[in-house]
Amino acid sequence: MTSKKNKERAAKAAMRKYKKRPNVLHAEKVGFIDYKDINLLQRFMSDRSKLRARRMNGNTVQQQRDIALAVKNAREMALLPYTKRVASARAPRRGEEDGDYNDRPRRGPRESRENPEAALIDKYADIAGLDPVLDADTDQAVDATIAATEEA
Secondary structure (H helix, E strand, C coil): CCCHHHHHHHHHHHHCCCCCCCCHHHHCCCCCCCCCCHHHHHCCECCCCCECCHHHHCCCHHHHHHHHHHHHHHHHCCCCCCCCCCCCCCCCCCCCCCCCCCCCCCCCCCCCCCCHHHHHHHHCCCCCCCCHHHHHHHHHHHHHHHHHHHHC
């Protein structure tokens, strides 16, 4: 079942008249698309060496297939480039001119990984409200654990 909106949309689409692009291959009476004819193939490519769509060229389905095959062969034979670099007039992104691409601050030097438990204890030793007796017990427990793992 189609909804009322879909029927209206289809009716509007049917009313639109698209102007068919002229077919270059018929106009010039090209019978065979050769991969060595670079000037002809470049007409069907964008400035970045991408194939243009069939609706942009005005080609038939078979012609577009033949052009795509010829372009692929010409690229393989190094007659056409796969891509071209295009200089854009786009403004640089924020931070691009400095070489700093992200907004995060720089991290400090990494802590040593030799004794991670000691690094954690040092890191959280400044937290207010910790019981010094608990800290001493924790230190002893950590030392005992480290000693047990080294013995094993």
